[in-house]
Amino acid sequence: MKKEFLTLALFLGVANAAEIEKIIIKGNKYIPDELIRGLLSVRKGSEFSLERIRKDIRKLYRTGLFTKVEAYEEDQNKNGKPEVILVVEDLPVIYKIEFEGNEEFSDDDLKEYLGIETELGEVEVEETIEGYTSSPAIEERLAVMKQLKLGRILTFQEIESLRRRIEEVYKRHGFVGTKVEYKLIPKKGASKLVFVIHEGKKIYTSDIEIEGNKHFSDRKLKGLMELKEPNIFLFRLHPAFSEETLKEDVKKIEEFYKNEGFLEVEVSYEVKEEGPARKVIVKVKEGPRYKLKEIKIEGNTLFAYSELVDNILKKNERKGRYFRREVIEKIKNRIREKYAEIGFLNTSVEERVNVNPEKKEVSVLLKIIEGKPVYVKKIKIKGNYETRDYVIRREMRVQENELALKKGIERSKTRIMNLGYYEDVQIEPVPRRDAWWDLLVKIRERFTGQFSVGLSYNEVTGLAGFIELRKGNFRGTGDIAGISVSYGSLYRNNAISYTRKWFLKKPVDLDLSAFDRRIEYDTYTVERTGFSVALSKELSEYWRASIGTSIQRVKYSDIDPEASTYVKEQAGRRDSRKIFFTLTRDTRDYYLLPTKGSLFVFRNSVGVGLLGGDEKFYKFEVEGAKYFSDTYFDTGIILSLKGEVGFVEGYGGKKVPIDERFFVGGDFSIRGYEYGYAGPVDPNTLDPIGAKKKVITSLELMYPVFKKMLYFAGFFDYGLGADKWSDFKLSNFRGGYGIGVRIITPFAPIRIDWAFKTKTVPGDTNRSRIHFVLGTFF
Template identity: 55%
Template sequence: MSYLFRKAFLMSLLFAGFSFGQVIQRVEISGAKYVPDEVIRALIKAREGITYTPDLVREDIRRLYRTGFFDKIEVREEREGDKVILYYNVVDLPIIYKIEFTGNRKIKSEDLERKIGIETEVGKIDIEELTKGYTSSPAIEEKVEIQRRLKLGRVLSREEMEYIKRKIIEAYAKEGYPNVVVSYQLVPKKGASKLVYQIVEGSPEYVSSIVFKGNKTFRSGRLLDQMETKPPSLLAFRLHPPFSEEVLKDDIRRLEDFYRSEGFLDAKISYNITKKDSKYTVEIDIYEGKRYKLDELKIEGNTLFSYNELVGKILKKNKGGYYREQVINDLIENIKKQYSSIGFLNVSVSKDEKVDSEGKKVNVVLKINEGEPVYVDRIQIRGNYETRDYVIRREMRLQEGELADEKEIERSRTRIFNLGYYEDVSIQPLPSEGKRWDFEVNVRERFTGQFSVGLGYNQVTKVAGFVSLRKGNFLGTGDIAGISVSYGSRYKDNSVSYTKKWFLNRPMDLTGSLYDRRIDYTTYTVSRTGIDLILSRELAEYWRVSGGFSLQKVRYSNISPNASPVVQQEAGTRQSRKLILGITRDTRDNYLFPTKGALTDLNYSVAVPVLGGTEKFNKVVLSHQMFMKDNIFDTGLILSLKGVVGVVEPYGGKTVPLDERFFVGGDFTIRGYKYGYAGPLDPNTNDPIGGNRELILSAELNYPIYKNILYGAVFYDTGLAANSWKDFKPQNFRGGYGVGIRFITPFAPIKLDWAFKTKKVPGDTSRSKLHFVLGVFF
């Protein structure tokens, strides 16, 4: 051992012995403005009465710095014999009550807040509201944890301040501002501080064009769909698309993943950029390589289903027999769906792929672990802050103690959603080791209490303003109460209504309504004042029957001298007393915008001469709608077909009232025609007078253009209203075809159709017509 080493060793022993011989007499804390002294004492290990060591103090300093709450930490010691007094002097960071952005012209402050995911004012982020109605998942928990850490009203660490700075830079880079400079400063206030981020945006950079080279299999548009970087486009209102090389790198990775998922396992993609002024030309070079085939698919471990049952038609849709990752994933999902339909929710499927690089083939083996059937133990309801549990439970087709059938789970979800009280409904199993699992129903309630002021429009009523107070899910019982006042230049509808759901604790709905309505047609006005009482009952899972009565006073006024004689004979007031019966079968998956299922309605009403009634007629209307989504090519197209047939006949020597006849033509029957002009017309005035028969056939194809908000449509309607079945000859039918859009807004759905008629008629000689409906589609 060298002399120097022995000397250092002896000195360290002496120092250690001296240190360990001293006891901490007192710990003093000073300098903290925002962090309480007791919090600091809880963080440090130095305590009165314990042995002092330098390592103890060094560890305390590191621990305090790691909290991020302190800008500066100093520790001073005083010795009195074998006693040590420690003085911890800190400069703590202030509590932040607000975050502001300055210099941000391109991105508004509220957009920055949304992009970054931070709270800029105390209490602005509601964690409970953020997570309401969602089941736990790692992604959601991570998001919530970040938002918890960035809630204000507390100290922000330097690390968190830098995190916000990085997120601002990332947000600007995605908007085409890669040279943005961000700094921040604390602006002291009494008791708390404001954190201000100063942003120097710099010059924007844009994409001038994107050129693909080497893409032989997929067109450029298909590849652009995989990318966030986009070229300029007038049709997409994208005049100056932003350029970010970091985003482009992510796009290249997405393109590589896309090619590999389509069987191009050897694909390689690179890019080259050239800059002129502030605009970039992006050249993407693609080496596709040879496409791999799906050589063999084996399924092992299946004892309850055959190979063909598990594969179904999925492989037949696999054009060319290539290896496609989506096809394999669809097969796995189909296997799980089949097993879940008989209660085997814990089935698992593992995938074993063997790649033959020389033969350009892939062999896939799907190994099934069937597990055992699962039964429902408990059903828990979450997120129903307003709704009472029984309102949800009575719609459930999944019951405690029963087999957990996937079809019943999905049907339960549909029934709960179709109540109209929830933005989202999910039913999730809570797996356990045994055969009995709990299930959790999570709902996200919508605002069912609505005070609405707005406008509605259709071809008959024209523009009408309305004030409506409607309370769905009244007092959390599921009942619906409402009062509305609607006025327009040609329309009035004032009503009070109440629907008692599950009347007498049975699957029955009792609806009562009082109303006063008026519609001004071209040559006359019809007013109705009355009361309706309807009781409907669920007969089976998809079937419902209804019955009730309607008492009305009907008045025809403001009849033009030029009106048809059919209209003029209606002048005056009459009393209407009707019995109403109906039966409905509804298998639609969504009542707002169905993608599959059907709706069938058979309605019968008879006017009877009781309680002062003056009308005598029978009226029957049968309608059927079908909705089908493209599951073959997965284009997202939705085909809807509709057929309506109706008959009304008088009895007892009476005639059919004008407003009970069928007026075909217009927004909701045959588009391209004015209201009623696809039916009988008065030969003298060319005014529609309605028919005693109607037949309408419609086909419409909808395609989602943007999420579930904007849809494009093409359609064809045909049919006729007439007074005799003999008139329903092909040469007499009226038809309309055209294109349209469907826009689902938070306020009301908007439907716009441009329709062309197949046959001009007297009084309606235009070639085409624009149909605009605000407030309702059907």
């Protein structure tokens, strides 16, 4: 904003020591008198001071809310007490933005394109943090905006910028001749801003042709362009034409070629008019492709050349040893990451490129300025309006006065995100002085009080609907409270739970839950009602152990008359008292769809006869999984290897409850088989009765098809369920193999597999089977 010179006209004859009788505000259209008076140091009854009035005028200007401030003094009552008159021109406070004349775009569309909020209360005043964005001018402006509580102040330059941006939106969407005007409808304290739009004529793109491209396909180059041609399958019938957008697209294509080693490329375009449509012809002169001769590195005293380059150059050699900007940037990023791993956050890399046009070669010199190790001075947290600071600080793996290691910073971000309370978490090192920096933790909280309604499906529970009310980050403490109701044709699961984080101010979680579950199997129904209590503790960064107990009332009913003898023996009610222990090591990068890391789980549960318990058994399970991403060819393929081993036995003359046995085969074990049919079956009824022992392995390859949302998969499962270890012969093992798709939706993941058996078994003679799972992955 261009500020006018201050004007201060003070009449003679008033002593500096006189008492001010009145302060009068004039000329303000938008900002109330009371707010302006609140910014002044001079008050009614205070001592008149020329210097203080000058400071107040400068202060008003610094807020950026006034284009003019003039001060006058009068003594109308001739009593020696001056009246101070402030004449100002203020900027409008906008409480609402409206659009008129927009037929092609809705108000919401324009709001999204412009990146603005249009209603009162949608715009939040951005807080500042001492030492970063704070300054007297900013603080004074924020103070005014907080007091107004009506919206935001817009300068006329900002309003004009919005007006031009609306015209640009129309221009980029193919409209020519669009004109936009605005009007202010003022009120005392706030105003409504109305943009009046006179829409122009729309021009369409009829076709895009690309000529001269030999190394890259039309599809590849068109994918770089924002301008699009008609596509009936994407319901894109009349895509807009904008020459400004076309010019930017030509630059993108040219930049893409240069980044791929075509340093002499020339890209031009031609536009042909076809009535209201335009045909676009993009002409490419690729020229020669330059090779990458060498990359030299200087200034590295802490890492060897091979450590900094890794296998990046080898990959490039396999692709033809061409000069690619991507290769250079990967090496520069790796250099910064390697140094950040040992706390050198201020390491920088200077690049010098030498091009040899005769030999068509490029040499690159990377000069490293190593700097010094960085330590954390303070950790500042921003954006936690609900969460208490300590909830975030206890997840930090880098603390104040410690070396700022990259691994600790990244792990801190992962742990905070995994709490599930935030939409986004950023941890930014902020330079302060010398080797002492601050860490700024910026979080964007999500609404943690969730009311969810949805569906789930698998072959055991069938189709089930659920309603869940869950409050994460309860009262800002990180605790979790929830209640859920699930009903389906074969399934019922109602539960209430509470997790107390850092129980007794220790790194221990207390989990309490009460539940009522019912599952209808083919030949029987089992119901379990009770409650459980568990304590879990993080042993180290990736290891966690939990121990707990559950008290349940169990009922086996609806026994089919043709059911196996083992099932019939389960009929009736009994009491269950279980003690369980779990040990977990989890280094996965994302629990829903891991791309790297591993998972190890050891489970042990014991049914005991204490307090009237009728079930007596001990059960052990070990599960492991390892995930790999293709870093050799960078195809995005994910390989997962998984294995399970388990056994369960009864004691004290008691048999193992049937729903504690292992049912191998089905959606979550060996695909291609029905539930339980890769294990023992009753010889008379051919119904699965579960196994006392299990061994399961699985290999799966997933290939990303679309933006980490759609994957194709191939898999092979192999294993067996049996009652004796001697039955685990290779000739008895069952396998399943096939293909499938994985769909990651905002509501729930979806898995569809078509699996084939390696051998048919009695009771399950189909060669293949479709597996559909909604709500969780294998």
